Amino acid sequence: MIPARLRDLGAALAAALLVLAAVLVGRHIQSAHHTLFVHWPPLFAEWDPHVGPGTPAAVAVAAAVVAYGPVAAVRLRWRPLLATALGAALAWTWSLALVDGWQRGVAGRLTTRNEYLRVIDRFHDIPAALRGFDDHILSGSPAPWPAHIAGHPPGATLTFVLLDRIGLAGGGWAGAWCITVGATACVAVLVTVRLLADEDLARRAAPFLVLAPAAVWVGASADGYFTAVAAWAVALLALAATGHRPRAAAFGSGLLFGLTCYLSYGLALFALIGAGALVAAGDLLRPVVQGLSGGQVRPVGQVRSGGGARYRPWLGALPFLLVGLAVVPVVFTLAGFDWWEAYHLLIKRYYEGVGGTRPYGYWVWANLACTVLVVGLASAAGLNRAGTALVRRHRLRPGPDRAAAAEARLAVLVLAAVLALLLADLSGMSKAETERIWLPFALWILPSCALLPHPRAWLTAQAVLALLLNHLLLTGW
Template identity: 75%
Template sequence: MTSPPLRDRYAGLRADLCAASAAALLVLVAVLVGRHIQDTRRTLFVHWPPLFAEWDPHLGPGTPAAVLVAVAVVAYGPAVAARLPWRVLLLAAWATALAWTWSLALVDGWRRGVAGRLTTHNEYLTVIGRFHDLPAALRDFTHHIVSGSPGPWPAHVAGHPPAATVTFVLLDRAGLRGGGWAGAWCVTVGATACVAVLVAVRALADERLARRAAPFLVLAPAAVWVGASADGYFAAVAAWSVALLALAVTGRSAAWAAGSGLLYGLTCYLSYGLTLFALVGAAAVLVAGRRRPRPLPIVLFLAGLAVVPTVFTLAGFDWWEGYRLLVTRYYQGVGGIRPYGYWVWANLACTVLITGPATAAGLRRTGVSLARRRTVPRAESRLALLVAAALLALLVADLSGMSKAETERIWLPFAMWLLPACALLTRPRGWLTAQAALALLLNHLLLTGW
């Protein structure tokens, strides 16, 4: 493929900078308007809108490591990602993502940044003792979702299907008790999401684009919230469901489809909203189907998909009833007070902050690739379709009104699939610098709530 003329390259860079500037302007407006609404009406229920965070400039034990990882990835990431053997690259990406996420979490210290995150009054670990009889707890789960019911669940337990809570119950029973182990689980598993996305991009687009995306997936500002929130763990499960499906439908092995279905079923029982990952999975099938339609993986996917819903249904949990009651609970609390007219666009400002300015520019290039799909390289067109599906899922979640605020955490699973758009950018080191600077500023100037 020949390089575009110099004039076209500079025009593309200017357009990228305009897209990044527009994203920055969106964040600025969300901050100013949000600050005014919160000061005058007190209806946002966040202290540093649009983020659930407080202004708290600070340094911590993770600061030196975070800066070191950022400098190393900016300086060497693109070159190393281009040269390492593929399997070594995947291992290196996971290790670097772990280092980046842990160092950012430890900027707030061990207790405040990791061990205490999942032990607050709204979190999962506060109800471990109520699951000593697991089958009985699952049968009784929906009876405690609505506020005013006997022993209502804390917000995060009520707001998710029981697989989220059961995960931490099983960790506790395995001897990995307390917030430290729970936080370590979320960070360790959550960091694998970048590997899953790389596997999918290579299978559905090509290896060159996956290698170009790798440093951006590793150095994502989203890592501020992956360490340590349960949504980082959810993001990894959802990502691997798509990755295994990508391997299956592109002919690696149809058996991967069963694993994909199993993980997608688990995803739906970790978070109601992540059923929208069906859009990303459908895009994977559509992209692969252009080359080789294969019905067997779909059959195996559906077989795997049936497992988790069957287990929970037989155990006594009704997913649809749980979701219906959650809607009631949501509007009983701050969800019924937070103004939709602000959050429907301010949520997108949160997305800018977790995906960074490079992703805003990458999404512009994604739109161009979709508009010119007959003239751009096929791999870029396939990548653009995958990213667009993730963006569509995010927008549906936004319009639903069930994600008003805190989307910097809630939308981590979708954010991971927007980041590959950065593979379409030129001058990766400059964009990586912007990504790292944003993450470091957010983590050192704000005390995030998750």
């Protein structure tokens, strides 16, 4: 049998080779046919080695997290750990964004011709803009929306319209919003992992969530903001599913899930991650874990009542989840926006533009290479460990059995994210630019790194990758 560490290295090597193949094949296709519409395939980026004001801070944050992150994650109390993780994630994301400078890295990101701030003045009458939103999606329509506005439900644009209305106008505030809100996603994932797996795994995942290469695109793209909204929807669902103020948490989760679907059409697939969270939280997972580990497992969602036990506390909160889930769709529908009609119009526009030219045969696998660059080689090794956690069949003693059950629950959550990402890939509606589009899915792959031994070595690989990407390439976001 191949040792686990060699399998980890093999998984990381396979991921690196996938990226190399995507680069080489992509450069050939772009040079010969000019059909990829990216300058440094598979990423939407340009070769531009540079340093900037954020460089010293980025290097310092990376060094500090690698040196002290694993120890701090073990020693700090839980709430101080969450605060520390948030502070470190903010420092990491902001410093990476400022490698490109304030204007190019933050303030100018959301003001380019395809971005949201270009249409703020067209929302002076918000109800009228929503009623007529669908009329401007197709490229041949009168005054068509720029690409990103047409490509998303109006909830995305309305966020920046509302920021403008409260006095936070301009690209600087918009970029700061996306970076700051986006960085909170790591806290949401930590809370979820602690509730659904165990605290030890959440602590071990913390440095990897902080030092994620994904931060390159969280700062500053609107998808970083979308990532945080979707992550908190899952975190609140985990709270409800494990009996922590289930009604309020379920309502809040439904509200955020509904908002998520009105920020990006593709994030409707987040229902799979929500389902994975419910499976991991309740006794639905018990037969799976028992069969794979050979032991008796008490589900996370089980709570004591009298002399017996009851399962799935989230069932009582389900009506609150559904009510919360309905709020945002009802508001937008009453305002005159038809989500389904808009989505079908978007499909037509997508294939009228570069989406109809970009070759599916390349992007269906090159998108996965983009994901490797977002989550890092450590996550490839972590996925190897997550798969192993679900297929182990040998019988364990009671102590290790609990650890195996926690790892299996974490694996369910991670693999639900992988499934959602693969479905998005197969849809053909995300050909290129997935380094930002799939940030909400990719974030949930990172906790698999908690299963890896020698965290400092893997953290170093993650940090080096992010620093190289940000300093050698000028990314589109």
